[in-house]
Amino acid sequence: MSIKGKAYIAGAYEHPTRFAPEKSVAQLHAECAAGALKDAGLSFSDVDGYFCAGDVPGGSPISMADYMNLKLKWLDGTELGGCSYIAHVEHAARAIAQGKCSVALITLAGKPKSSGVATGTAPRILGPERPETPWDLPYQPTITSIYGMLTLRHMHEYGTTAEQLAAVKVAASHHAQYNENALLKKVVTVEDVINSPVISTPLRRLDCCVITDGGGALVVTSPEIAKRLNRPLVKVMGASHTIKTSNGGYIAPTETGALKTGPEAFAEAGVGVNDIKYASIYDNFTIMVLMQLEDLGFCKKGQAGAFAAEGNLISGSGKLPWNTDGGGLCNNHPSNRGGVTKVIEAVRQLRGEAHPAVQVKDCDIALAAGPGRVVGEGHAHATLILERE
Numbered sequence: 001m002s003i004k005g006k007a008y009i010a011g012a013y014e015h016p017t018r019f020a021p022e023k024s025v026a027q028l029h030a031e032c033a034a035g036a037l038k039d040a041g042l043s044f045s046d047v048d049g050y051f052c053a054g055d056v057p058g059g060s061p062i063s064m065a066d067y068m069n070l071k072l073k074w075l076d077g078t079e080l081g082g083c084s085y086i087a088h089v090e091h092a093a094r095a096i097a098q099g100k101c102s103v104a105l106i107t108l109a110g111k112p113k114s115s116g117v118a119t120g121t122a123p124r125i126l127g128p129e130r131p132e133t134p135w136d137l138p139y140q141p142t143i144t145s146i147y148g149m150l151t152l153r154h155m156h157e158y159g160t161t162a163e164q165l166a167a168v169k170v171a172a173s174h175h176a177q178y179n180e181n182a183l184l185k186k187v188v189t190v191e192d193v194i195n196s197p198v199i200s201t202p203l204r205r206l207d208c209c210v211i212t213d214g215g216g217a218l219v220v221t222s223p224e225i226a227k228r229l230n231r232p233l234v235k236v237m238g239a240s241h242t243i244k245t246s247n248g249g250y251i252a253p254t255e256t257g258a259l260k261t262g263p264e265a266f267a268e269a270g271v272g273v274n275d276i277k278y279a280s281i282y283d284n285f286t287i288m289v290l291m292q293l294e295d296l297g298f299c300k301k302g303q304a305g306a307f308a309a310e311g312n313l314i315s316g317s318g319k320l321p322w323n324t325d326g327g328g329l330c331n332n333h334p335s336n337r338g339g340v341t342k343v344i345e346a347v348r349q350l351r352g353e354a355h356p357a358v359q360v361k362d363c364d365i366a367l368a369a370g371p372g373r374v375v376g377e378g379h380a381h382a383t384l385i386l387e388r389e
Contacts (some may be wrong), residue, residue, distance in 0.1 A: 002268055003222075007104075008091035010236045011040025011219030013348040016181045018212040018332060021114035023331040025335075026057050026067050028109035028215045033068060036217035037150040041229045042103060045194075047073040047219075049101030049231035053094055055110050055335040064107065074101040079331075080241065080380035081372025082282060082337035084108075085218070087382040089343060090239035092220040092346035102222045109215030110335020117211065117336065133170035140345065143374060144208065144285075148200035150376045151287040153253040155202065157252055158302030160290065162202055164309045167191035169206050169329055176326025178355040183210045184330040207286045209328035209338070216340040218347075232351040233389035237365075238269030241382035256288075256371055257381025258295035265367075266297075269385035273297045277363045278349040280342035282370025283327045292369060293320075296383065315358040324349065324358035343384065350388040364388045 013035030023031075029052075037043055047070050054077075056064045061077035074095050080087050085108050092104035154160045167345060170190060176182040178246035188206060189306065196205040226233055240261040266272055278386075281296075283289050291302035298320060299307045313362050325331045325345040328338045346366040348354045372380035 001094070001097060002095040003097055003239060004089065004237050004268055004270070005235055006097040006223065007220050007236045008223060009089070009218055009236065009343070009347050010221045010226045010229055010231055011036040011042065012344045013039050014216040014332065014341055014344050014349070015109070015214040015334070017214050018181065018183045019113050020111060025055070025109055025111055026064065028111070028213070029056060029064055029107045030068055032109055032215045032217035033105055033107050038160070040201070040219040040221070040231060042219060044068060044070065046103045046106045048072055049095055049104035050235050051076045051088040051104060051106045053108070054078065054079040055108055055337065067106060069149050074104070074387070080382065082284070083241065083339045083370045083372035083382040084382050085340035086343060086368055086370060086384050087241040089218065089220060089236060089384055090241060090382070093236045093239065096220065096222050097197060099237050102225055104220040106218040106220065106340065107215065108217070108335055108337065108340040111213045112336050113213045116147045142200070144200040144203060146374055146376050147285045147287060148203045150253050151202055154287060154291065157254055158305070160302070160305040162194055163190050164305030165207055165286040165290070166190040167308040167311070168283065168289045168313065169193045171308065171311070172283065172323055172329040175324045175358050176330035178357045179331055182326040182328070182331040183212055200248060202379045203285060209284045209333045210330065211336070212332050212334055214332055214334035216344050218340060218343055223300070234347050234350045235387045235389045236384070237271070237387045238265040238267070238385040239383065240264035240268070241380060243380050244378065246378040253376055254291060256291050256295045256375050257379060258292045258369060258383060260298035261369065261381050261383035265383040265385050271365060275365050276320070276367050278324070278346065278360045278366040279322050280346045280366070280368040282338060282342055283323060283329045284333070284338070286329070288371065288375065291375070296369060315360055321358070321360045324354050326362070337381060339370050339382070342370055342383040346386055350386055
C-alpha cells in the first residue's frame with residue numbers, strides 16, 4: 001500500500017542541549033516529545049501512536065509510553081540503529097493510513113557525551129553469531145577503524161582523495177556557523193581537516209561526527225488532523241527501508257543500503273533526484289556522505305568526491321544543499337544516532353523555517369536518508385521523501 005499523501009509531519013523539535021549531565025534519558029525523551037507536540041499545536045493526550053528505538057530506557061517503548069502516560073492504540077519499538085527514526089516516519093504513515101492511529105509521536109534521546117561514551121574508538125564486536133566475529137575479534141575492531149577501511153577501499157577503487165572528504169566537513173561547517181545550538185560553529189578549511197589528527201587511517205578527527213547529548217522528536221498525523229492545525233503542511237510522499245546483510249563476510253565495502261531504499265522511495269513519491277531541492281544525508285563520517293550521494297543516485301559511483309569538492313553541498317551556491325543545520329559532523333549526534341535530526345532539518349527547510357542564511361529558495365521537495373548500525377557489516381538503511389503542500 002502506498003503511503004503517498006496519507007500522512008503529514010505536523011511537529012518537529014530538536015533539543016537545544018548538547019551536554020546534559022543533570023537530566024535523565026527519559027527526561028530528554030519527554031522534553032523532546034513536549035517540544036514537538038507544542039510545535040504541532042497538540043498535547044500528550046492527543047497521541048495515540050508511539051514510535052521509538054533502542055535508545056529509550058530499558059530498550060522498550062512500553063517504559064517510555066508509561067513515563068509519558070500515553071493512551072495508545074499503536075506502539076512500535078523497531079530498532080534499526082541510527083536510521084530507526086527515518087523508518088519510523090514510514091511506519092507511522094502506514095499505521096495512520098491503515099487507521100491504527102491518527103497522531104504518532106516519534107522520539108530519540110541520549111547522553112553519550114556526559115556519559116563519556118567512546119563511540120567510535122572503543123573496541124566493538126557487533127554480535128557473537130556473526131560469521132566474521134572469530135576472525136575480527138583478535139584485532140579489536142572499532143567503529144572508526146571499520147569506516148577507515150571502507151574509506152581506503154573507496155579511495156582505491158575510485159581515486160577519492162582526503163581533500164574531497166574534507167570538502168564535506170567544510171560544507172557542514174559553513175552551515176553550522178549559523179546554528180546557535182551547534183557544537184562546532186567554527187568554519188573550517190580543507191587544510192584544517194587534513195591537518196587534524198589521524199583517528200583511523202585515512203580518517204582524521206574532523207572527518208568524524210561530534211558526540212553530544214540531546215535528542216529530537218517528530219509528530220506525524222493523518223491528513224485531516226494536519227489540515228486543522230495552524231502549521232505549514234509537510235506531506236510524506238515516499239519511503240523505504242531495508243537491511244543489507246554482511247553476506248556471510250562477502251561484503252561490498254563501497255555500497256550502502258541506499259542502493260535499494262533510494263529508488264524505492266523515489267518511485268513511491270513519483271519524483272527523481274533532480275526534483276530534490278534539499279537533502280538531509282546521515283553524516284557520521286565524511287565518507288558516508290559520498291557513498292550515499294552515489295547510491296541514492298545524485299552522483300555516479302566514484303564521482304561524489306569531486307561533486308563535494310566543487311562546493312555543491314553548500315546552501316546558496318551548490319547544486320544540492322545538504323545538512324543545513326551542520327549535521328552530525330558539526331551540530332548534533334544525540335544518543336550516537338542522528339536519524340531524527342535529518343528529518344527535523346528537512347521539515348524546517350520545507351516550512352521555510354531554516355536559518356535565513358541557509359534556507360533553500362523555493363524548497364518544496366526534500367529527502368532524508370541514512371544508515372543504521374555499521375556500514376561494512378550488516379546494516380539498515382532508510383530513505384524518506386517529503387513535500388511542502
